[in-house]
Amino acid sequence: MSFTRGFRRRDRGPRDARLPPGQYDVGSDWPVLTAEPTPRLATDTWTFTVEGLVEQHKTWTWDEMHALPPSTFQGDIHCVTTWSKLGVSFGGVSVDTLLALARPLPSATHVLAVGHTGYTTNLPLADVTDGKAWVVWSYDGRPLPVEHGGPARLLVPHLYFWKSAKWVAGLQLLDHDEPGFWEQNGYHDRGDPWLEQRYQGD
Amino acid sequence: MTEAPPAVPPPRPGRWQTATLVEVRPETATAKTFRLALPEPSPHLAGQHYVVRLTAPDGYTASRSYSVASPPDGSAEIELTVERLPDGEVSSFLHDVAAPGDSLEIRGPIGGWFVWRGDTPALLIGGGSGVVPLMAMLRLARGMGRPDLVRLIVSARSQAELYYAGELPGPETAIVYTRRPPPGWTRPPGRLNRADLAGSMEKDSVAYVCGSAGFADSATDLLIDAGFPTPDIRVERFGPT
Numbered sequence: 001m002s003f004t005r006g007f008r009r010r011d012r013g014p015r016d017a018r019l020p021p022g023q024y025d026v027g028s029d030w031p032v033l034t035a036e037p038t039p040r041l042a043t044d045t046w047t048f049t050v051e052g053l054v055e056q057h058k059t060w061t062w063d064e065m066h067a068l069p070p071s072t073f074q075g076d077i078h079c080v081t082t083w084s085k086l087g088v089s090f091g092g093v094s095v096d097t098l099l100a101l102a103r104p105l106p107s108a109t110h111v112l113a114v115g116h117t118g119y120t121t122n123l124p125l126a127d128v129t130d131g132k133a134w135v136v137w138s139y140d141g142r143p144l145p146v147e148h149g150g151p152a153r154l155l156v157p158h159l160y161f162w163k164s165a166k167w168v169a170g171l172q173l174l175d176h177d178e179p180g181f182w183e184q185n186g187y188h189d190r191g192d193p194w195l196e197q198r199y200q201g202d
Numbered sequence: 203m204t205e206a207p208p209a210v211p212p213p214r215p216g217r218w219q220t221a222t223l224v225e226v227r228p229e230t231a232t233a234k235t236f237r238l239a240l241p242e243p244s245p246h247l248a249g250q251h252y253v254v255r256l257t258a259p260d261g262y263t264a265s266r267s268y269s270v271a272s273p274p275d276g277s278a279e280i281e282l283t284v285e286r287l288p289d290g291e292v293s294s295f296l297h298d299v300a301a302p303g304d305s306l307e308i309r310g311p312i313g314g315w316f317v318w319r320g321d322t323p324a325l326l327i328g329g330g331s332g333v334v335p336l337m338a339m340l341r342l343a344r345g346m347g348r349p350d351l352v353r354l355i356v357s358a359r360s361q362a363e364l365y366y367a368g369e370l371p372g373p374e375t376a377i378v379y380t381r382r383p384p385p386g387w388t389r390p391p392g393r394l395n396r397a398d399l400a401g402s403m404e405k406d407s408v409a410y411v412c413g414s415a416g417f418a419d420s421a422t423d424l425l426i427d428a429g430f431p432t433p434d435i436r437v438e439r440f441g442p443t
Contacts, residue, residue, distance in 0.1 A: 002220065002257065004306065006299040009262040010291065022255075022265055024291065032415035035315055037422035037435050082265050118433070147415060185314030186215060199312065200214045 018076050018086050020193035026083035032147045033081060035181070036117045039167055043151050048098075048135060049170035052111075055103035059170075062151070065135070068093045073134055073155060078193040080160040090144075090155050092136030095128045095171070108173040112180060113154050113165040120180035121165050122189060123156065125173065132158055135168060160191035160198070215312045216244045218255065223304045224279065229365045233331060234297055235271060235283045238306065243278040246270050248338040249317040249410065249438075252282060252310030256292055266292040269334040269412075269438075270311065271366075273341035283365065285331040316410060316438045320346055323404045325430075327394070327421045329357040329413030332440055333365050336412055340375070349374045353402045357394050357417065360384075376402075396424055403430060412438040 016025060043062040051057045060068075071094040078084045104125065111128055113121050127133065137144050137152040144150035149166030156163045162182045183189050188197040196202060225237035248270075255265040272281040286297040300306065318324050318339045326336040333356050343352040354375045358364040360382040370377065378394050379387060389398075394417075409430055411421045418439045426432055 002305070002307075003259050003261075004256040004295075005304055007256040007258050007264075007295055009258045009260060015262070022263060024264065031439075033439050035437055037426060037432055037437060038419055081267060147419070181315070186312055 016086065019084055020078055021196055023078055023082055023084040023193065026085050029083075030085060030148065031079070031081070031083055033079065034147070034166065036119060038147055039117050040146065041116055041151055041167060046116075046151055047170075048152070048168065050098055050102040050173070051170065052173035053105040053108035053175060054099075054173050055105060056101070058098070058102040060098075065093060065137075065152070068097050071097070071134055073136070073157060075157055077157050077161050077164070080162060080187065080191065080193075080198050084193075089140055090134065090136035091138035091141070092134045092152065092155070094131065095133040095135065095154075096131065098135070098171075099129060102173075104173050107175045110174045110177045112172045112174060112178050113163075114169050114172060115165045116167045116169045119165055119167070121154075121163050122178050122180045122183055123159070123163055124177070124190065127156060127159060127163075127190070128171070132156065158192070160188075160193055162187065163191055215253075215310050216242060218307055218309045220305045221308045223300055223302055223306055225302055226300070229283055230363050232286045232363075233283055233365055234286070235281050236296060236300070236306075237272075237279055237281050238308065239279050240308075244311060245276070246274055246280065246311035247313075247317040247319060248273055248342045249335045250311035250313040250338075251335070252280065252308045253312065254282070254292060254296070255307040255309070256295055257307065264291045266290075267312070269338070271334050271337045271341075273338050273345050275345060283331070283334045283337075316412070316436050318342070318352075318408070318410060320348065320351065322351070323407035324352045325402055325404070325407050325409040325425075326352055326354040327357075327409065327411045327413075327425075328354070329394070329417035329421070330359075330363070330440075331365070332411075332413030332417065332438070334412075335438065336410060337366055337369075339410065340370075343374070344372075353404070353407075355394070355398060355402065357413070394421055394424065396428055399424060399428055403428060407434070409435045410438075411435060413440060415439045 046062045049059045072091045074089045076086045134155040136155045154165040154168040221238040227235045251267045251269045268282040271283045328336045357378045361384045
């Protein structure tokens with residue numbers, strides 16, 4: 001291995017086992033890295049839709065969404081730009097709950113998450129089921145700030161955070177993988193931080 | 203962004219390669235430009251970035267992304283301008299330790315969204331270090347003999363904190379000083395405002411906004427309030443919160 005002349009790890013303690021390779025702990029910061037203008041979405045007209053290869057197309061209003069069984073996530077999030085934020089908590093509803101009501105067809109293999117801005121990101125269906133994904137509207141017990149995707153964003157914490165679409169508007173169930181916004185622009189189709197799947201070809 | 207997938211395959215950044223640092227120049231007290239010679243040069247687009255990876259003797263690595271400031275010009279060298287962040291693990295190493303002749307692992311070019319190919323009018327708005335990718339665009343436009351295609355508005359706290367101060371001035375650029383303008387400067391100090399955009403909203407142009415999250419949000423709000431079409435605004439937010 002070639003190393004960089006004069007570079008040393010500052011913190012000589014053991015590396016936090018929660019950090020995937022190539023990531024650093026951002027501490028209390030929460031960087032904002034968005035490619036579009038921040039939209040102002042009113043919750044009284046907000047909707048979330050599950051459509052495509054499902055038995056029942058479903059659309060929920062803000063109030064209907066909040067009437068579903070609540071679910072929380074506590075853990076870590078990892079951005080492809082190499083920061084990780086450890087020990088965070090989000091509240092919302094499990095994607096499993098939404099899919100149970102829409103009932104995916106057997107042919108569905110992938111989802112395309114779509115934002116109210118037009119942002120898209122693609123995921124294997126298996127990465128948003130079995131307790132791995134949420135639609136969240138609270139962070140640390142407070143409403144999710146708009147710059148972090150409020151009023152509601154997708155949360156898929158086991159993948160790089162661009163998969164957790166801000167300002168999420170819905171999921172389209174597909175029988176194929178369809179590259180989303182960053183994926184069309186060179187980023188990986190799956191984005192597993194533990195495998196450092198940052199860019200296409202990784 | 204919701205249109206059909208592109209017919210072309212997604213861009214892939216090149217492999218990791220070991221570049222040679224050939225020159226370091228200060229831009230401001232806290233920003234330096236690093237000129238790198240690439241063994242496997244790959245043409246970049248104005249606005250793209252590279253990842254720099256540092257490796258310690260124990261195998262520990264730290265990587266950060268930095269925008270390319272040099273224009274696409276067929277050269278086998280690129281320039282990255284790096285702001286020294288307080289506690290910045292990679293930026294402080296580059297500023298304090300890296301020297302010409304050193305090897306640096308880099309990967310790129312990366313990014314297919316915040317890029318300007320020189321084929322549309324472009325309104326470029328940068329705050330602080332956010333001017334770096336926009337500088338590649340300005341340099342491209344000037345290099346093509348088409349400075350008329352771009353309008354660059356740069357926000358800086360003071361002249362001492364302005365990047366590329368010697369190269370920026372021109373009929374296609376404007377500088378907004380937020381705190382301490384140089385003597386004789388007619389615009390009163392203050393944040394970017396709607397009047398600063400007057401005359402810059404050319405039809406069919408694409409806006410590229412780059413800076414801190416706060417700067418990017420206020421600049422995009424100004425553009426949207428002034429009637430600039432939201433889908434034509436591309437944003438790159440920089441740095442810690």
